[in-house]
Amino acid sequence: MTISFNDRVAIVTGSGSGLGRSHALQLAARGARVVVNDFGGSRDGRGGSATAAEQVVAEIIAAGGEAIANTANVTSEADVQAMVEQTMDSWGRVDVLVNNAGILRDKSFAKMQGDDWRAVVDVHLNGSANCSRAVWPIMREQRYGRIVMTTSTSGIYGNFGQANYGAAKTGVVGLMNVLHIEGEKYDIRVNCLAPTAATRMTEDIMPEEILGTIAPQNVTPAVLFLASQDGPSRTLLLAGAGCFTVAKLIEAEGIYLDEQQRTPEKIAENFDQMCDLSSGREILTGSEHVEKIIDRAKQHNR
Numbered sequence: 001m002t003i004s005f006n007d008r009v010a011i012v013t014g015s016g017s018g019l020g021r022s023h024a025l026q027l028a029a030r031g032a033r034v035v036v037n038d039f040g041g042s043r044d045g046r047g048g049s050a051t052a053a054e055q056v057v058a059e060i061i062a063a064g065g066e067a068i069a070n071t072a073n074v075t076s077e078a079d080v081q082a083m084v085e086q087t088m089d090s091w092g093r094v095d096v097l098v099n100n101a102g103i104l105r106d107k108s109f110a111k112m113q114g115d116d117w118r119a120v121v122d123v124h125l126n127g128s129a130n131c132s133r134a135v136w137p138i139m140r141e142q143r144y145g146r147i148v149m150t151t152s153t154s155g156i157y158g159n160f161g162q163a164n165y166g167a168a169k170t171g172v173v174g175l176m177n178v179l180h181i182e183g184e185k186y187d188i189r190v191n192c193l194a195p196t197a198a199t200r201m202t203e204d205i206m207p208e209e210i211l212g213t214i215a216p217q218n219v220t221p222a223v224l225f226l227a228s229q230d231g232p233s234r235t236l237l238l239a240g241a242g243c244f245t246v247a248k249l250i251e252a253e254g255i256y257l258d259e260q261q262r263t264p265e266k267i268a269e270n271f272d273q274m275c276d277l278s279s280g281r282e283i284l285t286g287s288e289h290v291e292k293i294i295d296r297a298k299q300h301n302r
């Protein structure tokens with residue numbers, strides 16, 4: 001089965017460099033008309049220029065594809081709205097949104113200032129929400145949409161010095177969970193990518209000897225799969241160095257305590273059993289968890 005993006009329109013945020021550039025090039029190579037968005041700033045989110053986006057557009061056109069440049073700052077709702085209007089005016093639809101734009105302001109939590117926190121959360125979490133909200137009515141109307149959020153192992157597992165980034169990156173997993181539920185009946189599928197790649201974002205974080213094995217183009221096939229017509233929804237796919245794997249949150253079966261046993265000591269006593277994942281399972285909605293505990297409580301009270 002060949003995955004094609006013929007007749008599809010894709011917006012890739014932050015695609016003037018690194019992973020986004022690779023996603024834009026590969027989507028275009030498979031037929032998508034691509035909006036190459038990038039505000040062209042520095043790694044910590046300062047400055048800005050149209051050059052980055054324009055260069056990627058030139059590459060796509062030189063390879064025979066179709067693309068337009070856009071310099072919206074994803075933190076600005078007005079910029080994002082204008083980007084989506086530009087897309088609709090040019091091509092009349094939006095099938096794929098890849099929320100990829102990102103910045104870093106790494107510091108230990110002890111040294112992190114409010115500005116560093118807000119700037120990072122604003123780009124990754126609010127930026128992903130702004131772009132998703134702007135395409136949402138179009139995707140609902142079309143009854144078709146594919147949204148890929150970019151999360152990170154720094155959030156889903158944690159990484160020293162990245163409290164702002166980790167919190168924002170786990171925030172987009174929550175955004176995926178809810179948009180998956182709300183988008184399902186409109187065939188809007190929402191997934192998360194957790195990439196590992198050598199880009200300007202990681203060049204001084206990762207050891208030099210591994211940078212060669214983690215080129216961005218090794219990650220992009222995962223995005224194309226997640227954004228494809230028959231792709232999954234609510235999937236967190238980790239990709240890098242040719243390795244692809246899915247991560248899930250599993251809830252242990254847990255324990256039930258009778259009313260007189262509901263003490264912190266009893267919880268301490270039974271903690272190992274609460275942590276036992278051997279009969280754990282994935283819970284697909286908040287209400288499913290509530291049903292599980294109510295059923296269990298009822299069984300014990302019969």
Ligand SMILES: NC(=O)c1ccc[n+]([C@@H]2O[C@H](COP(=O)([O-])OP(=O)(O)OC[C@H]3O[C@@H](n4cnc5c(N)ncnc54)[C@H](O)[C@@H]3O)[C@@H](O)[C@H]2O)c1
Pocket residue numbers: 013014015016017018019020037038039040041042043045052072073074075099100101102103123127150151152153194195196197198199200201202
């Ligand atoms: N490289 C990795 O190993 C890695 C790991 C985990 C997650 N990520 C995520 O992947 C995404 C891409 O990162 P990358 O490694 O390619 O870094 P990068 O710095 O090369 O690319 C990020 C791009 O986003 C653009 N951008 C930043 N803020 C923007 C804004 N407000 N509006 C529009 N564009 C903006 C930048 O100009 C830049 O071109 C990011 O979300 C990053 O957090 C990367």
